Structures are given as structure tokens and as C-alpha cells.
Amino acid sequence: MSSADDLRWLDAAAALAARGRPLSRPNPAVGAVVVKDGVVVGRGWTQAGGRPHAEAGALAQANDAARGGTLYVTLEPCAHASQRGPSCTSLVLASGLARVVIGVEDPDPRTAGSGIAALRAAGIAVELSGSPAARASLAGYLTRTTLGRPHVTLKLATSLDGKIAIPDGSSQWITGPEARAHCHVERARTDAILVGGGTLRADSPRLDVRLPGLEPRSPQRMVLTSGPAPEGWTGVADITAHGAFGDAQCLFVEGGAQAAATFLAADMVDRLLIYRAPIIVGDGLPCIGDIGLGSLAGAHERWRHVDRRTLGSDALDVYERLR
């Protein structure tokens, strides 16, 4: 069992991990801090392309100060040798650290507890904390490794009454500039972004990141279609097919209503972002199509509200799928 202090250091490590997302792909975006006598002496996060790992960066920065200290790392240190560098477990053993607190055990079968075992065998105190922040920051990697598919966020931008357009299809703009900017930040943190074929044909969305300095983070663009995809787009015909989304750890689904319904009906939405503008549309296009719900009882106990933000005159509510 980890202390409240331990969990706070892991929160800090998880915040650092966010810097590596999504450029660390195919590696998980991990964060690490080395703490000695209550002071941070090293910080690291997975670099673009996956190397150096977070632990390597934090230990290099700490150098001799690591001796006798504690490493807080969001994911179990890797234990397998690689042509690209030594394993993090071997780096920890060489560092003189006294203690390692880990956010989440690595489900990768090449590690899967062997990193923890190797450290303990060398006399290092190792704790597995169950840090919610570490788990959340690794959601994409954990979902891909355990379920073989990306962690899916569904974004809806609606009126108060759940509409995304008036009857003639007009939908620009429901939400304001603050909500759109927030959505671009979400895009910058995902590996791939997807819209339905109808939305692509109707709106020709660019789906890129239009925030100064974050343009290079524009994700891979995907379209839900059984036909050919336009240049610059990857076509996805069956969202449940193995490898449908390549090696993407995080997928951001931006609609329309049929694409949203397809993911919901397959129970493949892990996180829901609802941006709501303070407008009422009445008759218009609903945000979600038919999901095959047979009874209201079946709709309950599936979603948990986890965040609320005011964005200009709009509001964002975030929900997570209870599994």
C-alpha cells in the first residue's frame, strides 16, 4: 500500500508522461521522477520514437544524487534487453536507488512482473501503487496491450438538447472558439482521429491541430468506410477487425451520428467528451444514431462523470466507461 505522498509523486510522474504523448509511439508514454530527501533530483519522460525511456532520462539527470533515493515511475520498468539500449531495470540496479514505486504493472508479456522481480531480487524495495493518475495516463497503451485495440474517445459537440445541426444540415458553429481550441488539444494528444464517411463527404473536415506550435502533432486521419479512402486518409471498414487502427494507442472519434453509434453499439467507447453550447435547436440532427438499445435499464451503470469544464459560454463534460 502506498502512502498519500507516494501517490502525489506518481501524479507528478503522470503529468510528465503527458509530454511524451503521442510522440512516444509505439512505446508507452511513461513519466518518472527521482526523489531524494523529499527533493526531486531527476525527471524524465519517454522521448519521441520511444527512446530514451522515462527512467533513463530521470536517472541521467539525477546522476549520483539517485543513490539511496526513490524512483517514481508510472509503468513497471522494462526488463528485456533491446538493441536500442539497456533495460531500465539494469539502469535502476546500477543507480544505487533504494526504492522504486510503480504506478502500473506492465502487461507487455516481455516484462509483466519480471522487472519488479529483478529489482526485488537485487534488494531494492519495490511497491506497486495502483495510482489512478498513472493508469489514466497509460490508458491508450494498456487498452492496446490488453484488448488489442486503441483506447477510444468519442467527442460530441452539441446543443443543450443533443443536436449537432439544424434540419438542413448546417452545423457551423455549435460551440465557440474556447471549446474548439480544447478539442484541438485533445487531437494533439491522440494517435489517430476518425470520422464517418458521411461526415467526411459532407463537411470535408481537416481534423488537424491548428494550435500554434502543436501543428506537428496532427494525428493520422481515418474514415469509417467500406469503400476507398481519399488520399491522406486511412479507410476503416470494420472497427472490430484485428489491426483495424494500426498501432494507434489512442483513437479520437469526432462523429458523425452514425460513426458514434457504430462505436457505442460495439461497446468500444472508453471515454466520452461532450461539449455543449447554451443553445436549443429543437428539430434537427441528433448527435448519436441507433445503438440498438432494447431497454432503458440496459443503459444505466455504464458511464461515470469524471470532469467538468467551462469553456467560454460552453461546457465540457467528460465521462468514462465503467468496465
Place this chain on the structure above:
Amino acid sequence: MSSADDLRWLDAAAALAARGRPLSRPNPAVGAVVVKDGVVVGRGWTQAGGRPHAEAGALAQANDAARGGTLYVTLEPCAHASQRGPSCTSLVLASGLARVVIGVEDPDPRTAGSGIAALRAAGIAVELSGSPAARASLAGYLTRTTLGRPHVTLKLATSLDGKIAIPDGSSQWITGPEARAHCHVERARTDAILVGGGTLRADSPRLDVRLPGLEPRSPQRMVLTSGPAPEGWTGVADITAHGAFGDAQCLFVEGGAQAAATFLAADMVDRLLIYRAPIIVGDGLPCIGDIGLGSLAGAHERWRHVDRRTLGSDALDVYERLR
């Protein structure tokens, strides 16, 4: 200009005023506190049936302690003689109060500034504060007196995607017990409650207050219909007709989608309560029908978010119409 202290005392007076609602009808539910040397020496609110007035109650409780003190009252004291008792202006003059701070000027043509004028003529310091709390607590009275219709609250209880039922019409239950209890408190504070004819036929709602001790507060029941209304219900054929809602100051509209749309299309909704359950319905019945919206631009700048509450696993968002 009133001070922050003055506005806080008026907040307290407005909180007392809520006790009179809706039983004070046809009189406004007013609240009053008498403060002497920073201490409350009298409190009052409009009693059932409209008498005694709030000022009368507060001054009777303060008695001699009122001398040299300040009266905080949400609405301008009445100045017209009545067979039911002396005017509040005359009571204030007899009390020896040094100062009166008023929330809102009374738009009733029988008062409309004459109360303020009479007090000032007698040498009492009078301030009109523009207290938002006082104005909000008198919304029903002010709307009825100035617009000739009740203040209308539209309640929606929906899924996250704005649906009120699955395609077969099943709608029990969208929201949970905490949200339903909150809705019953809202019912207990209104004069009349209305549903559409279709909802009455389909659901036979009781629309009463089922909270211990508040059963006598069950409001008058109205149905939007051009035909005859069932026993115990008042039929309303045209919501814009003069006197359509009798002397109701506050009307609570509980649906369905067509009734909601009728009030919204007539721009007769002043306050919007949206109870949202953390469920997704997909294909289903939308919460609001056609309101004749011609363009999205016309939907903006109409609603302001004023409150948010968590009610069990549901959430309530409250909006006010910007006018």
C-alpha cells in the same frame, strides 16, 4: 449604490422570501430583515394568502428595537391603503427606522415608486439596491406584473444525448431518485404545472409533490389541449392568450417534447432545468420538438448558465433566458 454588506442582508431577506412561495399568492412572496447595530432584530416573509406582509412581520418582531435600525426588504414597501391592513409604508414610518434598503422597485402601478417617495419625504434614508437575489426571488411576480404572464420554467429530464425515451416510448426511469426529489421541490415552489396533451394521455402523470410535509404544496395542474381537460386539470388552448394561466406567477412546464417546443417557439421560457442521467439512448424520442429555428446563429446569445448540481449519478444544469 448599496454596499456588499447591504447586498448580503438582502440575500438573507430573499432566502426568507422563499418561505412564502407559492402560498402568498396572489401577493408577491417578499422577505424582510430588520438590522440594528449589525444584529438581526426582526425577520418576516409574506404569509399564506398574502397577509401579513413581510415588513409587518419583521417590524412586529423587532418592536422597539427597530428604532434607528435598517429594514432590508426584497420589494418596495406597499403604499396603498387596503381593507386588509395598513400599508407597509405607514408601518415603517411608525417604526422609527432610520434607513430602508430595497431590493426591487414595485412595478404594481398602485405603488411604483410611491412607497419610496413617501419614506424619503418623511426623512428616511432609502436605497434601491438592484439586488440580484431579490430580483430572482420575485421573478414570478415581476414577470406577471410587467408581462402579464407567469414566469415559465421548462424542465427536461434527458439522457446525455438529449433523449427522453427509447423508440417504443419507454421513459421510466431516465433520472434517479435524487433528481426526482429535486424536481418535486421545484414543483412545491410553483403555482401551476403544465404538460402537453400527449404526455397526459400517454403517461397519466400525477404531477403532485410527493415529499413528506410538502404534499399541500402540490400546484394547480394544467394541460395544453384544445379539447376538454380531465377533472382536476385546467385546459390551456393558447399559451399566448391573455389570462391563459389564471393568476399563476410561476409556471412549471414538464414536457413532453411538443409542449416544450410550443413554449420555446413563443419565447416564453424564462428558465431551463435540464436533469441529465449518465446514459446514452441513441435512437429515441428527442426532448424538444420543432421550434422553428431557421439558422444556428439565431440560437446563440439566448441562454446563460446559472447553476449546476450533482444529484446522485445525475446532474442538473440551470439556464436563464437573456432578455
